[in-house]
Amino acid sequence: MGKFKLGSLFGSSSSTKTQDASDKKKEHRKSFAGFASASAFKNKNGGSNGNGVKPALPAVAETAPTEAQKVNGEQTSRMVALAKKITNDTEKLEAYMKEHNLAMPSFDVDSPGDFPKLPEDIKQCREEIKFATKELGLLAQGPRESLRWGTWDFLEVLALQMINHFGIAKLFPADATITLAELQTKTKLDAINLARLLRMAMTNGIFREPSPGVIAHTAASRLLAEDEALQAWIGFNCEDIFPAAAHVIDAIKTYPEATSLVQTGFCFAFGTVSKEPMFVTFGKDPERARRMGRAMVSLTGGEGYEVSYLVDVEGGGYDFSEIDAAGGTLVDIGGSHGFVCVELAARYKRMKFVVQDLQKTVDSAPKPICDDPQAAERITLVAHDFFTEQVTKDADVYFFRWIMHNYSTPYAIKILWNLIPALKPGARILINDHCLGEPGSENAWDESVMRRMDLVMLALLNAQERTEAEFRELFKAASPGFVFKGVTRPKGCRMSIVEAVWQPESLAAEAAVTADAVDEVKVNGDVVGGDAVAVNGAVVNGDAVNETAAADESDEVKGDSTKGDVDNE
Ligand SMILES: C[S@@+](CC[C@H](N)C(=O)[O-])C[C@H]1O[C@@H](n2cnc3c(N)ncnc32)[C@H](O)[C@@H]1O
Numbered sequence: 001m002g003k004f005k006l007g008s009l010f011g012s013s014s015s016t017k018t019q020d021a022s023d024k025k026k027e028h029r030k031s032f033a034g035f036a037s038a039s040a041f042k043n044k045n046g047g048s049n050g051n052g053v054k055p056a057l058p059a060v061a062e063t064a065p066t067e068a069q070k071v072n073g074e075q076t077s078r079m080v081a082l083a084k085k086i087t088n089d090t091e092k093l094e095a096y097m098k099e100h101n102l103a104m105p106s107f108d109v110d111s112p113g114d115f116p117k118l119p120e121d122i123k124q125c126r127e128e129i130k131f132a133t134k135e136l137g138l139l140a141q142g143p144r145e146s147l148r149w150g151t152w153d154f155l156e157v158l159a160l161q162m163i164n165h166f167g168i169a170k171l172f173p174a175d176a177t178i179t180l181a182e183l184q185t186k187t188k189l190d191a192i193n194l195a196r197l198l199r200m201a202m203t204n205g206i207f208r209e210p211s212p213g214v215i216a217h218t219a220a221s222r223l224l225a226e227d228e229a230l231q232a233w234i235g236f237n238c239e240d241i242f243p244a245a246a247h248v249i250d251a252i253k254t255y256p257e258a259t260s261l262v263q264t265g266f267c268f269a270f271g272t273v274s275k276e277p278m279f280v281t282f283g284k285d286p287e288r289a290r291r292m293g294r295a296m297v298s299l300t301g302g303e304g305y306e307v308s309y310l311v312d313v314e315g316g317g318y319d320f321s322e323i324d325a326a327g328g329t330l331v332d333i334g335g336s337h338g339f340v341c342v343e344l345a346a347r348y349k350r351m352k353f354v355v356q357d358l359q360k361t362v363d364s365a366p367k368p369i370c371d372d373p374q375a376a377e378r379i380t381l382v383a384h385d386f387f388t389e390q391v392t393k394d395a396d397v398y399f400f401r402w403i404m405h406n407y408s409t410p411y412a413i414k415i416l417w418n419l420i421p422a423l424k425p426g427a428r429i430l431i432n433d434h435c436l437g438e439p440g441s442e443n444a445w446d447e448s449v450m451r452r453m454d455l456v457m458l459a460l461l462n463a464q465e466r467t468e469a470e471f472r473e474l475f476k477a478a479s480p481g482f483v484f485k486g487v488t489r490p491k492g493c494r495m496s497i498v499e500a501v502w503q504p505e506s507l508a509a510e511a512a513v514t515a516d517a518v519d520e521v522k523v524n525g526d527v528v529g530g531d532a533v534a535v536n537g538a539v540v541n542g543d544a545v546n547e548t549a550a551a552d553e554s555d556e557v558k559g560d561s562t563k564g565d566v567d568n569e
Contacts, residue, residue: 085128093129102116109175158197158200166187172217174225174226177215177216180214205220258462261279264458307343308343315492316490328351330344338353338369340401345372346372354380356382356384388418397428398423404474411463416429426503429502430499433465433496434454435496435498436465436467446494485499487499
């Protein structure tokens with residue numbers, strides 16, 4: 001029986017041997033961190049990601065003149081170049097809006113909550129304005145000031161948290177004003193706290209005070225009153241993620257390896273260390289779970305996450321036509337109510353689909369799964385826990401969307417292992433997640449969203465977004481039978497498609513590793529794999545994960561997952 005020591009992946013060099021135990025644990029995490037090579041930094045300022053977008057905010061201050069510093073052939077300071085760029089792009093945006101009779105952006109209560117869908121070049125102008133204003137602001141502040149006051153951003157979150165929690169925006173109509181005194185009678189907040197929180201929020205365009213002591217709505221405060229998904233998003237972020245983030249330091253100091261679901265910042269924040277993962281905590285509190293489900297609707301309803309990106313082959317989506325022609329099968333693991341398969345089935349008319357999720361999720365799926373009978377008859381829902389051996393054998397594709405980023409490497413390996421007994425040679429494994437690029441290779445906005453999401457995964461689940469190298473390592477760690485094919489990313493989409501193919505003949509080249517063969521894999525002294533699977537005290541595929549599954553099954557946790565929301569575990 002082959003023994004596969006994960007420790008070997010973590011570079012057990014002689015220098016490692018001299019490290020103390022704590023450093024070794026950090027090494028465990030670092031080995032998958034995919035630190036960028038020095039060469040990756042060299043062309044950062046001029047680099048572009050796969051979408052051809054130039055990063056507008058260089059991670060390292062520029063020393064050589066760049067395109068942005070040459071305006072009309074003149075050499076100018078970075079600040080002036082940015083200011084001119086902002087003017088230029090703003091004028092283009094304004095011209096487009098005027099030409100199409102669109103409302104100009106404003107804080108006014110009647111202003112739209114979102115920009116309309118813009119053509120690519122105008123959308124790009126808008127993006128550039130956002131990046132350039134941020135960079136110009138940082139330059140104008142200077143490093144000391146931006147560090148000093150940037151640290152206080154959490155106080156803006158505090159004000160938002162309180163206003164959202166106490167539903168202040170809903171207490172008077174959008175088209176009315178209200179005195180602070182009257183508003184106070186409608187809340188549990190005392191007069192001083194109400195006023196100070198509102199006035200803090202006003203510095204961010206949330207509410208306004210047209211005359212002393214009189215409060216009026218703005219476009220942003222109106223959204224806080226009317227948009228339930230946004231309220232849930234703010235609630236989940238401010239009341240669950242914010243405390244979890246504040247406790248990451250405790251979690252990491254106590255458990256530097258940071259892989260366990262029960263040793264997270266979240267667990268430290270809410271008193272559940274070594275007791276239960278976040279999913280279980282939410283499963284016990286339907287209101288909180290429902291809020292998270294709705295929050296995910298708000299997140300994934302946004303641009304850049306639509307399933308259409310996966311389906312649109314012409315735009316860089318995945319091409320399943322070969323599998324379709326052969327009438328092959330795709331298994332969507334953790335596929336919720338099957339909305340991805342419904343979209344795929346609309347394009348591919350011969351393929352068959354199996355949507356796997358936990359029992360209660362399957363039970364609560366719409367019946368029929370969609371209106372088109374030709375598609376519906378090709379989609380089957382099956383209850384399956386991905387921490388157990390795969391039940392759908394010999395499929396052509398095993399697909400994971402928004403699954404792997406919820407798990408640290410030991411858990412993710414376990415999920416992959418569980419596929420192995422079901423895999424036929426040539427089976428494709430697709431992971432649809434963020435794939436982190438080299439620092440500075442994204443446009444500044446996408447980079448910031450993806451890196452923040454990565455830290456959210458840390459705070460809540462000790463999980464992570466992954467780089468291409470980390471995905472490659474993940475497959476390799478699971479089994480040499482998984483041959484990594486690469487990563488593609490549809491244009492305009494934040495999510496990537498990571499592909500590996502099962503080639504059991506590759507096993508012969510290295511030590512044979514199969515799900516059956518792996519009965520003892522150790523990560524920092526904890527056994528991962530086989531029957532007894534424990535990761536730093538958190539049992540994987542044992543009680544803790546089963547509890548996780550139980551929590552996942554809650555309808556409230558599911559939220560509106562049928563609409564394509566994610567992370568509604
Ligand atoms: C983040 S959501 C992703 C849903 C869907 N794939 C998508 O793209 O939106 C995670 C899904 O995994 C399911 N899930 C969680 N734990 C599971 C387990 N152990 N086995 C099977 N499904 C699970 C949840 O019920 C949920 O539907």
